[in-house]
Amino acid sequence: MNRAPPPSSPAAASTLRPTARSIAWRLATVADTVRETPRARTLVLDVPGWPGHRAGQHLDVRLTAEDGYQAQRSYSIASAPEDARVVLTVERLEDGEVSPYLTDELRVGDRLELRGPIGGHFVWDVAIGGPLLLVGGGSGIVPLMAMLRHRAAALGTADADARHHVPARLLYSSRSWNEVIYRDELARLVEHDSALEVALTLTREQPQGWAGLRRRIDRMMLAEVAWPPAERPHVFVCGSTPLVEAVAAALVELGHDPARVKTERFGPTGGSP
Amino acid sequence: MTSPFSRGFRGRPRSAAAAGRLPPGQYETRDFPVLSAGPTPRISLATWDFTLLGPGGQTARWTWDEFQALHREPVTADIHCVTKWSKLGTVWEGVSVDTLLADAAPRDVRPAPYMLAVCDGDYTTNLPLADVTGGKAWVALSYGGEPLAPEHGGPARLLVPHLYFWKSAKWVRQLHFLEPDQPGFWESHGYHNYGDPWREQRYAGDE
Numbered sequence: 001m002n003r004a005p006p007p008s009s010p011a012a013a014s015t016l017r018p019t020a021r022s023i024a025w026r027l028a029t030v031a032d033t034v035r036e037t038p039r040a041r042t043l044v045l046d047v048p049g050w051p052g053h054r055a056g057q058h059l060d061v062r063l064t065a066e067d068g069y070q071a072q073r074s075y076s077i078a079s080a081p082e083d084a085r086v087v088l089t090v091e092r093l094e095d096g097e098v099s100p101y102l103t104d105e106l107r108v109g110d111r112l113e114l115r116g117p118i119g120g121h122f123v124w125d126v127a128i129g130g131p132l133l134l135v136g137g138g139s140g141i142v143p144l145m146a147m148l149r150h151r152a153a154a155l156g157t158a159d160a161d162a163r164h165h166v167p168a169r170l171l172y173s174s175r176s177w178n179e180v181i182y183r184d185e186l187a188r189l190v191e192h193d194s195a196l197e198v199a200l201t202l203t204r205e206q207p208q209g210w211a212g213l214r215r216r217i218d219r220m221m222l223a224e225v226a227w228p229p230a231e232r233p234h235v236f237v238c239g240s241t242p243l244v245e246a247v248a249a250a251l252v253e254l255g256h257d258p259a260r261v262k263t264e265r266f267g268p269t270g271g272s273p
Numbered sequence: 274m275t276s277p278f279s280r281g282f283r284g285r286p287r288s289a290a291a292a293g294r295l296p297p298g299q300y301e302t303r304d305f306p307v308l309s310a311g312p313t314p315r316i317s318l319a320t321w322d323f324t325l326l327g328p329g330g331q332t333a334r335w336t337w338d339e340f341q342a343l344h345r346e347p348v349t350a351d352i353h354c355v356t357k358w359s360k361l362g363t364v365w366e367g368v369s370v371d372t373l374l375a376d377a378a379p380r381d382v383r384p385a386p387y388m389l390a391v392c393d394g395d396y397t398t399n400l401p402l403a404d405v406t407g408g409k410a411w412v413a414l415s416y417g418g419e420p421l422a423p424e425h426g427g428p429a430r431l432l433v434p435h436l437y438f439w440k441s442a443k444w445v446r447q448l449h450f451l452e453p454d455q456p457g458f459w460e461s462h463g464y465h466n467y468g469d470p471w472r473e474q475r476y477a478g479d480e
Contacts (some may be wrong), residue, residue: 022478027277048436060357060475062298063279070276072298072357097285097300105281113276118476120462122308152474218356248312258312259395265307 013257017154025115026050030108031085032092036181040139041103042089045112050086053077055150056123056143056236056264059086059116061234063098076142076238077117080149081125086114089181091139122264126154130166131227135217135247137173137239141181143264144170144238148196152189163195170198171225173217173243176205198233199225217243219250229255238264278439294351295359296470302358307424310458314393314423321428324447325377325414328385333377337428341414343368348411350434352441353470360458364418367411367432370448374406385450389457390431393444398457399466400433400440402450409435412445437468437475 017054022063032044053059058076065071084171092103124132124147132151134144148168155162174180180200201213201221213221227233235256237247244265251261274402291301318337324465325333335343374384385404389399404410412419413432426443433440439459460466465474473479 004359022480025276051425062276063282063284064276065282065284069284069287070298071282071300074356101279101282107280111277112279118463121458124395201374245307245313249315252312258314261312263309263311265309 004207019060023115023118023260024049025113028086028112028114030106030110030112032108033106036089037179039103039179040089040181041093042087043102043106043112045086045088045114048084048113050212051117053081053086053117054123054125055115055146057119057146058143059088059114059118061088061098061102062115063101063114064113071118073094074118074148076146078142078145080146080153082150082153089139089142091181118199122236122238122262123188124150124234124236126166131231131233132166132168133226133235134168134170134266135172135226135237135239136170136226137217137243138175138179139181140237140239140243140264140266141172142238144172144236145182147186147236148189150184151196157241163193167195168197169200169225169227170196171217171221172198173201173203173239175203177202177207177210197225217247217250219253222247222250223254226251226254226256229257231258232260235261236264237261239266241265285440291361292361294361296353297473298358298468298475299353299359301469302360304364305360305420305425306354306356306358308354308356308439309394309443310396311394316393316423316428316444318428322446323429325373325382326447326449327377328451331380331382333373333382339348340368340412340429344372345414346411348413348432348434350432352434352438353477355437355439355464355468355470359470363416363434365411365413365432366411366415366418367429369408370405370410370412371408373412373448374411383450385452387451389449389451389455390442390445391447391449392442393446396442396444396458398431398440399434399455399460401454401467404436405433405448409433413441435469437465437470440465440468 028045028047031046034042058074075088077091090102093099136144166191186198237244244263321337323335345366351361353359411432412429431442431445
């Protein structure tokens with residue numbers, strides 16, 4: 001019953017390099033920042049020499065204080081591989097050491113050390129195919145957004161056939177309407193793409209007249225939103241540990257193959273991912 | 274390259290207690306974050322078993338009850354996750370790999386220079402024999418005095434605290450002794466083959 005990971009996995013094939021060179025630290029410059037929600041900010045970075053990445057991968061950020069003290073954290077990459085700049089979206093953790101600096105202090109023109117891309121498991125590209133089921137909570141949307149942006153960029157908006165060949169659904173849980181990261185961009189993507197469906201659930205507070213979902217993601221919600229297991233969707237789940245535990249367990253109970261359910265978790269103070 | 278200062282970054286107050294115990298690039302956390310690549314496997318103890326597999330295919334197998342009867346040791350250790358958190362002074366109880374090998378020796382199961390731990394949920398990780406013998410590695414059954422919770426690898430996980438914590442494989446079921454070395458799951462997905470936190474061997478290619 002114990003099997004090794006499938007050796008044919010494209011990620012394994014592309015990342016297993018016994019003689020790999022070290023992933024170098026690079027100096028990025030903040031080109032732009034975007035306030036996404038009260039707690040989340042997007043950083044648009046110029047990274048000379050960036051080697052490219054796959055949607056779903058992350059990178060390490062390193063900060064250096066004047067006394068030489070350094071702190072490192074990992075952040076998911078939000079941009080598509082097709083994008084010219086590397087984009088992060090960071091959520092401020094109230095007792096965080098690094099995230100408040102990135103969401104509140106860092107300014108355009110500041111420099112930031114980073115290295116990546118990292119991770120060869122929680123990745124998706126159009127060559128892997130669909131259906132693509134994305135389930136996220138809070139800032140867990142970030143690597144999933146990279147996948148949606150990649151899908152849109154790789155398939156274009158003109159070729160409806162290509163998009164319908166790789167249909168995608170996103171189920172995204174936020175506390176409130178104001179905390180939905182990428183809200184406007186998600187609406188735009190859906191508007192131009194009939195093979196993309198986005199379901200938002202707002203767990204704590206809903207705007208007046210909200211007709212959408214309003215509870216934490218559960219098995220019944222997944223049964224309604226997800227493709228049936230027979231369609232063999234590629235599933236990516238990212239969010240807090242309780243969300244990921246609940247979603248992944250429910251998907252397996254519904255009959256989805258655990259090997260097709262990929263997860264990434266972050267704890268409230270355990271750092272990201 | 275010399276790191277430029279990050280304008281306006283001060284960081285947390287430096288903890289003297291943690292100073293000598295935190296490898297480079299790590300920070301101390303008081304919780305126990307959960308990281309795994311897929312759904313948490315749910316295993317019935319009635320069907321759970323544990324297997325040692327020698328290089329020639331010899332096997333030694335224990336049921337859950339048999340495994341409970343093996344000598345257990347308390348282990349207190351600092352643990353270091355490659356995602357940067359470290360947790361100091363964690364308290365475990367487990368059966369050492371030395372004990373397992375000794376118990377398996379009469380069944381002709383002998384070690385080889387490398388070990389591959391194989392787990393429920395298709396996870397694997399590889400370690401040199403020298404890093405799992407001599408009181409350096411355990412199959413842990415309890416954490417903080419309680420049976421190991423499923424999301425933390427219960428009922429049994431490998432515990433190899435001197436290496437990055439992905440080597441301490443959750444839901445471990447088999448130890449394969451083999452040669453040559455065979456990269457495990459994260460070792461095939463861009464992470465370092467050995468993973469010494471004190472040398473900051475996070476990713477493939479880190480020296």
